[in-house]
Amino acid sequence: MVFATGNPDAQIMFVGExxxxxxxxxxxxxxxxxxxxxxxxxxxxGLERSDVYITNICKFRPITADSKPQGTKNxxxxxxxxxxxxxxxxxEIAIIQPKVIVALGKTAAEGLLQRDVAITRLRxxxxxxHGIPLMPTFHPSYLKRKEDxxxxxxxxxxxxxxxxxxxVMDRLHMPITDKQRRFFLPKS
Numbered sequence: 001m002v003f004a005t006g007n008p009d010a011q012i013m014f015v016g017e018x019x020x021x022x023x024x025x026x027x028x029x030x031x032x033x034x035x036x037x038x039x040x041x042x043x044x045x046g047l048e049r050s051d052v053y054i055t056n057i058c059k060f061r062p063i064t065a066d067s068k069p070q071g072t073k074n075x076x077x078x079x080x081x082x083x084x085x086x087x088x089x090x091x092e093i094a095i096i097q098p099k100v101i102v103a104l105g106k107t108a109a110e111g112l113l114q115r116d117v118a119i120t121r122l123r124x125x126x127x128x129x130h131g132i133p134l135m136p137t138f139h140p141s142y143l144k145r146k147e148d149x150x151x152x153x154x155x156x157x158x159x160x161x162x163x164x165x166x167x168v169m170d171r172l173h174m175p176i177t178d179k180q181r182r183f184f185l186p187k188s
Contacts, residue, residue: 001060002029004092006053011172013098014038015089016139017107018058018081020074029054034140038104041140044183045165046174053096057111059085082111093132100168101132105139124164126171133171137164159184 002019005028014030022032030038039049058077089111093101103109106119112129119136127134138161146154162183169176 002027002056003059003088004053004055005029006049006055007051008053008096010051010053010096011099012047012051012102012168013053013055013093013096013100014102014104015108015112016054016056016104017111018056018074018077019061021061024061029056030140033144037140037144041161041165044162044180045169046180053092053098055089055092057082057085057089057108059088076107082107086111093130098132100171101129101134102164102168103134103136105137105142108139109134109136123160124167126167135164135168135171137161155184155186 002023016029016034019029020032020034022035023029029035038054042049042052058081060081062075062077062081064073064075101112103112106117109117109119109122112134113127117136119138122136123138125136127136138157143154143158143161146157166176166181169180
């Protein structure tokens, strides 16, 4: 089981989908490659990981279907697996009382909203989770995969994600510098 990490008084709660092999080994969410990118995003916001709260919809690493050892293979949790953990997630939210929840990716958004979503259409729009502002955005692993498609495509997707984070910062009345506003924009 991998529960959560971060500040119990955090204003921002990041919610991912499920732990992967790195998270399972270390017992902490978002410590692998995607976690390193999330940490860079948090730092770019002017925060540290210890300032925010990071958790997942599913608290355990879903096993793969084949009978071979799982190794580093990961898979998206099923609806039943997410629902089995929702009581924990709801309790975390009740205890932390974040001012904003950031749903990292389609799976996290679906788990919180309890409906199918298309993250590419939903991201960048404020929604609500039990009265708490909810910002759906891309999962860091999606952004890492986009790097394989070239710098222009990766930066375009990273810019969309960053615009979502700027909206979170604005909602929390955090200072935003001109430099932060220009992240991932094409150089002219």
